[in-house]
Amino acid sequence: MNVGCNGAVDNPGQRIGRNRTQQEAHAMNLMLLGAQGSGKGTQGALLASRFGLVLCASGDMLREAMAQDTLIGQQVRPYVDQGNLVPDELMIGMVLERLRGLKDVRGIILDGFPRTLAQAQSLDARLAEMGTSIAQVIYLEVPRELLLSRLLDRYICRAHGHIYNLKTNPPKTPGICDIDGSELYQRVDDQGEQIQQRLNIFFSETLQLTDYYGKQGKLITVDGTQSIEVVNQAILADLKVTDR
Numbered sequence: 001m002n003v004g005c006n007g008a009v010d011n012p013g014q015r016i017g018r019n020r021t022q023q024e025a026h027a028m029n030l031m032l033l034g035a036q037g038s039g040k041g042t043q044g045a046l047l048a049s050r051f052g053l054v055l056c057a058s059g060d061m062l063r064e065a066m067a068q069d070t071l072i073g074q075q076v077r078p079y080v081d082q083g084n085l086v087p088d089e090l091m092i093g094m095v096l097e098r099l100r101g102l103k104d105v106r107g108i109i110l111d112g113f114p115r116t117l118a119q120a121q122s123l124d125a126r127l128a129e130m131g132t133s134i135a136q137v138i139y140l141e142v143p144r145e146l147l148l149s150r151l152l153d154r155y156i157c158r159a160h161g162h163i164y165n166l167k168t169n170p171p172k173t174p175g176i177c178d179i180d181g182s183e184l185y186q187r188v189d190d191q192g193e194q195i196q197q198r199l200n201i202f203f204s205e206t207l208q209l210t211d212y213y214g215k216q217g218k219l220i221t222v223d224g225t226q227s228i229e230v231v232n233q234a235i236l237a238d239l240k241v242t243d244r
């Protein structure tokens, strides 16, 4: 499931005032932490639609900033085109740009950024300058072995990114999307060596963020091995927000 930052979030019931105090009072900026295959994309989309938040997956944000040719989009393009990592400052700039552009929504859900402690610290500082903050951080805990088997069985449709799992959610016709009939493929980074490398980065670097946000009293840890529905209920039980 893929809801971009521009995914229309029409939520007229939640008008947010222009002034900072009011904005902060309504702010509901969430962050999802989890390895590839932890189900955070799915949970992010569920939370976004439930609370009228804008889901900001780092890859989508990059693509959209470039497609819209924003100032940040122009700055990140050379890095993306050359397959290099986008510098932290630009990634943070993109998040702030997104926050400034919000109208009639309560906040964002970050997915895929920050990945390191340094990035998290810089992001916090810049959000504080804007008079806002990350309200809560949701960590979907899944053991490495299960992540590996999920990723090795994961196939995605070319047309819309619908996600299948050969064991738990296979398509009716092998290799074809049930919904739109397009071809199913496996992402390059869902294969063998690449998976191991990405999981190494997650467990050595990104996992440190659970301590960092835990100390701030913002961390919600959920057992991500359970079904989508059960995981979603567990998150909702711990979120300190009111329904809209």
Ligand SMILES: [Zn+2]
Pocket (backbone or CB within 6 Å): 157, 158, 159, 160, 161, 162, 177, 178, 179, 180, 181, 182
């Ligand atoms: Zn599809």
